[in-house]
Amino acid sequence: MIKIDNLLIGISFASVLLVSLYIGVYYNTDTYIENEKEVYRAIAHSKISRLHKVPILLYHNINGKGPYSLPFDKLKNQFTQLLNNGIKVISLQQLESHIDEHSPFDEKVVSITFDDGYYSMYTMLLPLARSMSYPVTLFVYIDAITQGGSKSLTWKLLHIMQKNNIDIQCHSYTHADLVKLYNKGTIDSRYQLYREIYLSRKVLELYLNKNIVYFAFPYGRYSVELTQLCKDAGYKRVFSTDYGPNIVTRDNFCLRRHHVKSSYSDEKVLSLAW
Numbered sequence: 001m002i003k004i005d006n007l008l009i010g011i012s013f014a015s016v017l018l019v020s021l022y023i024g025v026y027y028n029t030d031t032y033i034e035n036e037k038e039v040y041r042a043i044a045h046s047k048i049s050r051l052h053k054v055p056i057l058l059y060h061n062i063n064g065k066g067p068y069s070l071p072f073d074k075l076k077n078q079f080t081q082l083l084n085n086g087i088k089v090i091s092l093q094q095l096e097s098h099i100d101e102h103s104p105f106d107e108k109v110v111s112i113t114f115d116d117g118y119y120s121m122y123t124m125l126l127p128l129a130r131s132m133s134y135p136v137t138l139f140v141y142i143d144a145i146t147q148g149g150s151k152s153l154t155w156k157l158l159h160i161m162q163k164n165n166i167d168i169q170c171h172s173y174t175h176a177d178l179v180k181l182y183n184k185g186t187i188d189s190r191y192q193l194y195r196e197i198y199l200s201r202k203v204l205e206l207y208l209n210k211n212i213v214y215f216a217f218p219y220g221r222y223s224v225e226l227t228q229l230c231k232d233a234g235y236k237r238v239f240s241t242d243y244g245p246n247i248v249t250r251d252n253f254c255l256r257r258h259h260v261k262s263s264y265s266d267e268k269v270l271s272l273a274w
């Protein structure tokens with residue numbers, strides 16, 4: 001019995017010694033192991049970080065006039081270089097579902113949006129996006145459709161675009177500065193806010209026969225209060241013109257978009273999507 005007891009004590013002692021040694025090496029002593037772990041952490045981080053981030057590009061008119069209107073050929077080059085560099089264009093609905101599930105993508109993706117509702121959306125964007133099968137989103141404001149001249153979009157043209165995979169969403173009623181309107185704080189300005197945020201949505205839903213769930217702030221002007229009003233009005237996401245990508249593993253209600261200037265080189269635009 002004494003021999004067996006001694007053996008058990010010996011085994012226990014050896015086990016404690018081994019565990020202590022293991023803990024010592026793992027946590028404290030070996031800086032080489034720590035450095036190696038850092039390297040692997042950095043590699044893992046750099047690999048997944050872009051897959052967690054989705055840049056959204058914002059364009060306006062396509063006529064080469066003004067700081068935010070690209071000529072058609074330049075826009076086409078920028079669209080094509082995304083394809084050539086393996087960057088997939090996804091719809092805002094796909095982006096929304098990944099954010100809701102907090103799930104990263106397994107390839108580089110980008111979303112493309114256009115604001116306001118210029119006639120060139122029908123004559124130039126539609127054939128380009130269609131030829132490349134890019135699911136782009138167009139944010140229109142109601143007055144651009146109902147008060148435009150002969151060279152403006154109509155409900156009929158929006159219907160044609162919608163049938164061809166252009167997603168139409170809301171960009172207010174009159175394109176007013178909503179921060180200014182909110183700060184006025186009068187009964188009249190409150191009614192106007194209701195019209196810009198809520199009624200505009202209902203008009204689009206009536207004419208386009210679909211749910212409108214995204215709102216882009218005119219001039220990119222927004223506040224916490226306005227964001228809350230949009231949430232109350234039933235929007236699922238709102239869009240600013242703040243630069244930077246969107247992290248899909250965070251609860252983003254207000255998404256950033258990078259406004260592409262006509263002065264940007266194609267390389268710069270590729271770097272925004274890269």
Ligand SMILES: [Zn+2]
Pocket residue numbers: 115116171175218219
């Ligand atoms: Zn606008």
